[in-house]
Amino acid sequence: MNFLLFLKPRLYVFVIVIGLTSSCITSKLKTTEFKLNNDISDNYFDINNKAYIFKSNIRLYKNEFSGIFVVKPCSNNSYRTVFLNELGMKFFDIEISQDNYYIHKIFESLDRKSIIKLFVNDFRVLLYNNVDKRNSKKYKNKKGNLFIIKPNKNKELYYIDKEDELLVRIEQYSPFRKIRTIKFQEFNNKFPEKISMYIVIILRNFYVKKLHS
């Protein structure tokens, strides 16, 4: 079966960029009254689905990898996340659940606690992005085209498009700054065919020198 057909029908794009610049602190939000037409939206990565396959680019500071990123939902409510290069070489295969993870395989140079923690946190925000749109307090954005949900206990902001009520952006904050942004773009049948992730590294001693050695 052709890869393209398997993707039904388009190739998804997944981009992770990890940089060292800092960002602004969460600005004050103004509440809005907004009534939803649709029911509470499900997670994009339906646990009952077969698999999601992306053309992928991962930029870790100065190092850049391209390849194929696979997300496979598992029966125990976890996800297998696999990254391969075009030649089929497997760089990592990590199984992630909401409160645990298991490394099936990781390339030696990536096998560092700080890098694994980064991937696990990224993919958790990406994969477990269920947000109670109906019952959460909603805030306005400046342009008025999006509304924002800030679940009480979480450190994330969820940006929802007002028109089609789809999740288009997640921002994650530390007490002082924005640390992670995920953008969902180019929707087809309410699924984002392009996903970009930008992670701000706060740790100055983040070590990625050996990635290509």
Added chain:
Amino acid sequence: MKITILILVFTILTPLFIFSQPKGFLKVKNKQSVAQKISSASNKIKTIQSSFKQYKHLDILSNDIISEGKFSFKTSNLLRWQYIKPYDYLILMNGSNMWINDGKKTKKYDTGSNKMFKEINDLMLGLLQGDILKSKNFNLQLFENKKYILAELIPKSPEMKEFLSSINIYFDKLDYSVSKVKMSEHSGDYTKIEFFNKKNNISISDSKFSIK
């Protein structure tokens, strides 16, 4: 008592010997002569142009990830490996230089100072030329059936062992050229590449193997 132990050991070990032999293949008896035939056939090949189909098998997926492309090779170290499906991706190898174009931009790497790319470079050139059979980095076993000579290579180097548990190269008995390659991982996942529309010793310009 000794005989009982011997029978027991024999019973346990026999299936292991049977399973170490690929299904449908028998061990080559005259290993040196066959290796020589492959070597002399590859020595005659100065250029190759071929299409390929790559199957990435992951146990977690019900369908293999299939990509397609074409490659050009010119002795001794020029390779243009190009994916055209499901998206454009080009790898050029020219001596110690390696270029990768991901469809948007081109990046140049020096395989001399980059161990991982050097391994990829040596592996791909060695596979296509059949030179890999002479490599000291692998343990070699040869098998055959009516159509193919199968070279089973078990990596010795830690760098290669990290990615692969074995490489199976299928040489067509008609011309001793590489017909397909299967690279297996310890997990049971594998990458299989099949070559077709092969043209040997046609004229290929050097300019095809570099990006200015």
